[in-house]
Amino acid sequence: xxxxxxxxxxxxxxxxxxIMASVTAHPSLEEKVTNFEETVSSVVGLAGDFxxxxxxxxxxxxxxxxxGEFLESEFDEVNEEVKDALCELANMLAGSxxxxxxxxxYNVQISIPSVIHxxxxxxxxxxxxxxxxxxxxxxxxxxxxxxxxxxxSE
Amino acid sequence: xxxxxxIVDDSKTMRKIITKTLRQTGYEFDSIAEAEDGQQGxxxxxxxxxxxxxxDINMPNMDGIEFLKQLSSDGSLKxxxxxxxxxxxxxxxxVQQVNDLGAAGTLGKPFTADKLQELFQRAL
Numbered sequence: 001x002x003x004x005x006x007x008x009x010x011x012x013x014x015x016x017x018x019i020m021a022s023v024t025a026h027p028s029l030e031e032k033v034t035n036f037e038e039t040v041s042s043v044v045g046l047a048g049d050f051x052x053x054x055x056x057x058x059x060x061x062x063x064x065x066x067x068g069e070f071l072e073s074e075f076d077e078v079n080e081e082v083k084d085a086l087c088e089l090a091n092m093l094a095g096s097x098x099x100x101x102x103x104x105x106y107n108v109q110i111s112i113p114s115v116i117h118x119x120x121x122x123x124x125x126x127x128x129x130x131x132x133x134x135x136x137x138x139x140x141x142x143x144x145x146x147x148x149x150x151x152x153s154e
Numbered sequence: 155x156x157x158x159x160x161i162v163d164d165s166k167t168m169r170k171i172i173t174k175t176l177r178q179t180g181y182e183f184d185s186i187a188e189a190e191d192g193q194q195g196x197x198x199x200x201x202x203x204x205x206x207x208x209x210d211i212n213m214p215n216m217d218g219i220e221f222l223k224q225l226s227s228d229g230s231l232k233x234x235x236x237x238x239x240x241x242x243x244x245x246x247x248x249v250q251q252v253n254d255l256g257a258a259g260t261l262g263k264p265f266t267a268d269k270l271q272e273l274f275q276r277a278l
Contacts, residue, residue: 014264017264072174084165084166085167091241092263095241
């Protein structure tokens with residue numbers, strides 16, 4: 001449905017065209033990360049032929065750095081502007097995933113992005129297929145995640 | 155003479171990125187105004203009519219589809235070209251819907267300055 005390469009290309013395209021910053025992909029994780037500390041996660045829900053999500057998980061420093069590059073500003077804290085930038089990143093990624101699934105003749109809708117900040121555990125679809133890829137930018141690593149669970153009609 | 159633009163998008167990040175990308179197209183701009191949703195966009199149009207509008211589709215309060223419907227039913231506003239911005243660039247349904255409502259084009263995110271420039275040339 002969504003391959004590691006497709007997720008890497010979608011992420012790199014956003015950084016190349018919208019931020020003009022390079023981002024390096026690492027091999028996908030073999031064990032899913034569910035516990036986050038001092039992290040900003042932006043999440044977009046998927047519905048239709050699949051239940052699922054697209055998520056971006058950044059440590060606070062990386063979140064401030066990515067938002068700074070998006071907005072050409074510097075941020076001392078994770079404020080609403082930083083959260084908005086991370087939401088937009090997840091939103092664009094979800095759009096790419098949706099386009100990809102639509103081209104495979106699946107029906108998929110995406111939600112408005114939401115953001116979580118702090119220390120938390122995130123287990124949304126325990127039976128879902130998942131892909132979690134670490135990416136490297138100058139300020140550190142962040143994770144991009146896709147979870148897809150069929151609803152029986154796909 | 156420079157162009158005047160109205161950007162309608164609920165995301166401050168996207169409004170900033172669109173403004174930055176507009177300045178990379180080579181066009182000159184007299185003004186780039188911003189609105190956070192369709193209703194704010196309509197309020198702005200009561201005061202000032204831009205040469206072109208860039209409008210997101212998914213927004214709270216009044217979304218881009220409703221904004222486009224309101225424009226197309228108003229004789230004094232329907233001649234302003236509107237480029238719709240969507241995360242669902244590949245969705246034929248969305249493209250068809252906004253085309254039927256008179257949009258001058260659709261711009262899928264992520265986008266480049268070249269793509270924006272191409273749509274500008276077609277719309278203006």
